[in-house]
Amino acid sequence: MPQFLNTADSDFEQSFAALLGAKREDSPDVDAVVAGIIADVRARGDAALVELTAKFDRMELDPAQLRITGAEVEAAIAAVSAEEREALEVAAERIRAYHARQMPEDAQWTDETGASLGWRWSAVSAAGLYVPGGLASYPSSVLMNAIPAKVAGVQRLAVTVPTPDGQINPLVLVAAKIAGVDEIYRVGGAQAVAALAYGTETIAPVDKITGPGNAFVAAAKRRVFGKVGIDMIAGPSEILVIADKDNNPDWIALDLMSQAEHDESAQSILITDDEGFGLAVAAAVDKRLETLERRAIAGPSWRDFGAVITVRDLDEAAALSNRIAPEHLELCVKDPAALSQQTVHAGAIFLGQFTPEAIGDYVGGPNHVLPTARSARFSSGLSVLDFLKRTTLSQMTPDSLRAIGPAAEILAHSESLQAHGLSVTARLDALNG
Amino acid sequence: MPQFLNTADSDFEQSFAALLGAKREDSPDVDAVVAGIIADVRARGDAALVELTAKFDRMELDPAQLRITGAEVEAAIAAVSAEEREALEVAAERIRAYHARQMPEDAQWTDETGASLGWRWSAVSAAGLYVPGGLASYPSSVLMNAIPAKVAGVQRLAVTVPTPDGQINPLVLVAAKIAGVDEIYRVGGAQAVAALAYGTETIAPVDKITGPGNAFVAAAKRRVFGKVGIDMIAGPSEILVIADKDNNPDWIALDLMSQAEHDESAQSILITDDEGFGLAVAAAVDKRLETLERRAIAGPSWRDFGAVITVRDLDEAAALSNRIAPEHLELCVKDPAALSQQTVHAGAIFLGQFTPEAIGDYVGGPNHVLPTARSARFSSGLSVLDFLKRTTLSQMTPDSLRAIGPAAEILAHSESLQAHGLSVTARLDALNG
Incomplete structure (x- = not known):
């Protein structure tokens, strides 16, 4: 059984904080x-x-x-x-x-x-x-x-x-x-x-x-x-699905299991504004787990780290999503583009019910190497930028050195870096002499 | 006395490798x-x-x-x-x-x-x-x-x-x-x-x-x-100046001292295609060191880690520069823009004799937080990108899922990730059913 949470419950904040803080990985000290x-x-x-x-x-x-x-x-x-x-x-x-x-x-x-x-x-x-x-x-x-x-x-x-x-x-x-x-x-x-x-x-x-x-x-x-x-040191995989009731519970269940089957430490979370839909998805997961080839992995992942969270509305869903900062975020709602404007902390967003996360793992085009463990708050998936570096270039003219050199001299002096200042002064003296 | 190297010498490669490999910093284990x-x-x-x-x-x-x-x-x-x-x-x-x-x-x-x-x-x-x-x-x-x-x-x-x-x-x-x-x-x-x-x-x-x-x-x-x-963990500062003989030796000496005065572990290197010019710069450094306020720092840095390298031509200078991958690179040569096309591994390049590195420390515009210790081979200076992260977005239509979903099913199967495949299959079955 995954956890069932409801933002209307008085102990929600405590339960949600525990879910966020759950230590899913024991790294052996090697x-x-x-x-x-x-x-x-x-x-x-x-x-x-x-x-x-x-x-x-x-x-x-x-x-x-x-x-x-x-x-x-x-x-x-x-x-x-x-x-x-x-x-x-x-x-x-x-x-x-x-x-x-x-x-x-x-x-x-x-x-x-x-x-x-x-x-x-x-x-x-x-x-x-x-x-x-x-x-x-x-x-x-x-x-x-x-x-x-x-x-x-x-x-x-x-x-x-x-x-x-x-x-x-x-x-x-x-x-x-x-x-x-x-x-x-x-x-x-x-x-x-x-x-x-x-x-x-x-x-x-x-x-x-x-x-x-x-x-x-x-x-x-x-x-x-x-x-x-x-590159980054990746942790166990995660998915957050935000889904309204107008979805096929079995599709959502399979999306959750796509992460769960990776690793017993993987985490799959559903946020929905319809408690009954959440229960239907959980039932669909149980049914799929009966026959799934990797049920020995997906089952424990779902049981130990899975969660179904019922919210009052999608604004609340977006706010929770930003606190989770998921690696993968599926938005299976009526207007996914609008909701995606609110979900700013996520590695990859999959919009609409025809974009299962597995598409992104293989053939979507975006990279599947993505920030885990809430690091989407400050980092990005793999990209060409990881294999590039940037060199800054600057070239002063005599006029530009005259214009901005004096400010550099003052700041160098205030930082007690005399040679810095003199390297500008010697040139300005020659230019102005 | 800094090291004097010449690419024409038979032991150059050995001396240069030692210069590259010099351990300049003792990090206490805290x-x-x-x-x-x-x-x-x-x-x-x-x-x-x-x-x-x-x-x-x-x-x-x-x-x-x-x-x-x-x-x-x-x-x-x-x-x-x-x-x-x-x-x-x-x-x-x-x-x-x-x-x-x-x-x-x-x-x-x-x-x-x-x-x-x-x-x-x-x-x-x-x-x-x-x-x-x-x-x-x-x-x-x-x-x-x-x-x-x-x-x-x-x-x-x-x-x-x-x-x-x-x-x-x-x-x-x-x-x-x-x-x-x-x-x-x-x-x-x-x-x-x-x-x-x-x-x-x-x-x-x-x-x-x-x-x-x-x-x-x-x-x-x-x-x-x-x-x-x-951000990065920065090491001691470094400058490499590539200068031909048509430069004021005192200006170049001051640029080298701008780095040396930061830290006894800082490294200042001059590469020139004119041995006499190199000696003139070294003499100018000695003269400046007599009066420089921070000579107790700049002196040891120049003595222990400074170097003057004479090369046959500027192509050779560029090749050495790429092996050094300096944090700061000054190109004081006749056509600095052309030479800069060859010097691809550097944190920041300062072109021409009117662009002392100190301008970049304060008022040039580019960032002065730059990769040290040869890490310009694979990393960049601080930029707005360090405070941003990128979220990838994808949304399939039924048609696009029909077009590329089958490839995802095949790859999921080949990786023994059944739920990944089924999350696509379930949707394709409904679309095609």
């Missing part, structure tokens, strides 16, 4: 282990990678075998059905088209003093994408990480993916090929992150590392941050 | 202390702030005195010279005008299936700005952090600043007032960061914390990251 692995890879390079891969993935490799060959990728393509390959291509094309529109513009202008000002965007030179092995090895995540990097103009994009016992999902290789990945290495865990950050004989270092991973990978990303850039 | 302070502030709120302020800043306060009053700000304005106030206003106006141009645009379009796609930017609701006390309490940094937040549309901007022994730089209060800061609290250190992140009875929590600080502040920002957003 930091010491990870520090050791990173130090080992820095010290011994490929030799450490080979040893750690033998230990964790039960694979005996030569360093020369760390890289997955073009022939292996071609074999994967041959092993995948045409239907699946085409579905990946549909997804890739839509993701590419969406992210191409995100490319920011350079700017340059001349101000009233004659100074030229502006900025310029440029891509990071090399990026690394971590792809998990096993069950969480999602080809869709390869597309969602690799395509923005390539759209941004990253010249060298390396993928690392563990292949425990030699097993790899061929769709991951096909997705990498479609997305334009340049290099793929069969290595995982903290050792892969260390190799991407510091480089080994076989793997050249990158400037930015993105992609999901387990606690070891997350700890390694935190540790190499600063040496390289990283 | 993490355990900081963890305790944060836990204390979370547990006891204002009472902890009052106690810690008594201990570290030797100030006995009531909780009601934590906030600096409007009358105190007015008194500070009265205590500052008109010249200084006007200089701050010149700087603020130029910073505001530059950052206003950074505001990104929302987007919405309809794709070929009839689906509506787009994104929307929104400001973080509340931001906190840490301002150091004592010598490093720079009013220019208040402007550089606060103005982008206000341009972005942050509704509530709170400043924390320690006032050891009751002392505060009145220019900091004036800068806060000019920048539109909403609240100012006399609290510093890790306790200020904890209060901003978690809130106390007096200080409401914020969503994003920016601003420079000592090792305690940096460790606290790392610890609260995730609960709130943070």
Whole structure:
């Protein structure tokens, strides 16, 4: 049974605060282990990678075998059905088209003093994408990480993916090929992150590392941050559906289960202005849970972290949504565009009853790497901007230095930074002398 | 004596790699202390702030005195010279005008299936700005952090600043007032960061914390990251000047000293295609160091981390610059715009001999909070984007769901995420049924 809350109840605020504050994830403290692995890879390079891969993935490799060959990728393509390959291509094309529109513009202008000002965007030179092995090895995540990097103009994009016992999902290789990945290495865990950050004989270092991973990978990303850039550290997935009574309860139930089936720690919340509709959705969830393949995951998620909240009206729903700041927000209401104007803190919004969140996971176009754990209050999903950086540009003329230099001299003096001031004074003296 | 390197020397690569890898900063390990302070502030709120302020800043306060009053700000304005106030206003106006141009645009379009796609930017609701006390309490940094937040549309901007022994730089209060800061609290250190992140009875929590600080502040920002957003953790300042022989050696020397006077760990590097010019600049530095007020800081910085590198030509200079990825880059050459096309990894570029870096610290317009320690390879200076987040939007029509839904079903199935697939199937069945 999920929690049933009602804003009309006297204890609502307390229950809602408890729901917001629920600790859904126990992060094992693997930091010491990870520090050791990173130090080992820095010290011994490929030799450490080979040893750690033998230990964790039960694979005996030569360093020369760390890289997955073009022939292996071609074999994967041959092993995948045409239907699946085409579905990946549909997804890739839509993701590419969406992210191409995100490319920011350079700017340059001349101000009233004659100074030229502006900025310029440029891509990071090399990026690394971590792809998990096993069950969480999602080809869709390869597309969602690799395509923005390539759209941004990253010249060298390396993928690392563990292949425990030699097993790899061929769709991951096909997705990498479609997305334009340049290099793929069969290595995982903290050792892969260390190799991407510091480089080994076989793997050249990158400037930015993105992609999901387990606690070891997350700890390694935190540790190499600063040496390289990283994307966010994602927590368990979340969905908030705001739905009025004019919806099919089964559709909404399936949307809630789409998140719940990811992880026992995932959270699915329904907010509705019709208590009876909320009960109907909960009943539909129970019915679907009887047969769902991943009911052993979705069931506990719904039971432990699921919630159905009844509100007086949609204004109240929007206010609660902003406090939750959900990763995914579905607006299944009569005028979703109007309601979306009020829901400002959310990673991705899906408008209307024909936009199940699963569309966004695969083929909608927007990125599915999104801020979790209320971080949509201050952060955004993955985009081309994660693979770009901005350089500011300024060029003074003698006239502009005469116009604004004196203010710089005064401020430098007030901050006791004499050389700062003198660097302006020496030029003004020459110009005015 | 700084290092003198020449790309024509056989040991250049080794010397240059050593220069790049030089560890300039010893970060004391204060993490355990900081963890305790944060836990204390979370547990006891204002009472902890009052106690810690008594201990570290030797100030006995009531909780009601934590906030600096409007009358105190007015008194500070009265205590500052008109010249200084006007200089701050010149700087603020130029910073505001530059950052206003950074505001990104929302987007919405309809794709070929009839689906509506787009994104929307929104400001973080509340931001906190840490301002150091004592010598490093720079009013220019208040402007550089606060103005982008206000341009972005942050509704509530709170400043924390320690006032050891009751002392505060009145220019900091004036800068806060000019920048539109909403609240100012006399609290510093890790306790200020904890209060901003978690809130106390007096200080409401914020969503994003920016601003420079000592090792305690940096460790606290790392610890609260995730609960709130943070800006970068900045290292010691750096400048790289690329200059040909047609420059005044004294001007270049002063530019190098502008960074060196910040910190003994700061790094100033000159690259020139004329060895004699390099020697002339080094001689000019020595002369300036005889009288510079902060020679006890600038001298060791130049001696320990300074370098003069002679190159064969400017192409070589650009290649080295990209490996250094400097925070500040001055291009004092005949055609700086052309050279700037080659120098892609840099936080801020200053073009031509009339653009000393100090202009950018105060009144140029671009932000002076910039990526250090080679992180310009993957990150950017502070901007309005640091106070905004992007929500993606998508709305399928029945036709677009018919067009792209089947690909989503196939991919969901291939990832063994049945509920994802069924959430699409249920809708397609109804549409096609």
